[in-house]
Amino acid sequence: MKRTSSKTTLITRAGYQQLKNEHDELWFKKRPEVTRIVSWAASLGDRSENADYQYNKRLLRQIDSRIRFLRKRLDTLSIVDYSPQQEGRVFFGASVVIEDDDGQTLSFRIVGPDEIYGRNDYISIDAPMARALLKKQVDDMATVQTPTGLKDWYIVAIHYPDAAL
Structure with a gap:
């Protein structure tokens, strides 16, 4: 449930819908359930030694924090x-396949920072790799600063998953 705030405010429509869901x-289902449990546990009396009350009260605070x-x-x-104008070049929302000089390939989609959690196939638009690839097209080379130094990647394919929608 922990997510950090981000500087980029861009998001795909699917990513926005996921956060909205x-x-x-949390608001319409989880919070009312936990609120009922807290009320029930509070009615039992001594709250200082009531594990149900303490646990669910803490859970309610976490839920409220996430909702805020x-x-x-x-x-x-x-x-x-x-947008059809994006075709052929790497922009926000693109799925990209890249390859290095050793034949290693990577495939990922460039999305907003709020969308990458729990996904191995997404990278943030703020990532150095994404920044290096922006506006490039197939067969272009992008040089990326990695922990081991500069590395060259060649764009093999660009696809926009939302193009069919």
Whole structure:
């Protein structure tokens, strides 16, 4: 549940919907359930030694904190939809296949920082790799600063998953 705030406010429509669904799940389903448990546990009497009350009260605070974060974040995000003008070049929302001189290939989609959690196939638009690839096209080379030094990557394919929507 822990996510850090990000400087980029771009997000794909699917990413925005995912955050909105998380908010709605917490607000309309999870929070009322936990609130009922807290009320029930409080009615039992001594709250200082009531594990149900203490645990669920802490859970309620975590849920409320996440709801506050999501509401603020959803208000600041800018949804970026696919545009046919993007075809042939790497921009936000692109799925890219790249290859290095050793034949190692990587495949990922460039998305907003709020969308990368729990995904191995997404990278943030803020990542050095994404920044190096922006505006490039197939067969272009991008040089990326890595922990082991500079590394060259060649763009093999560019696809926009949202193009068919």
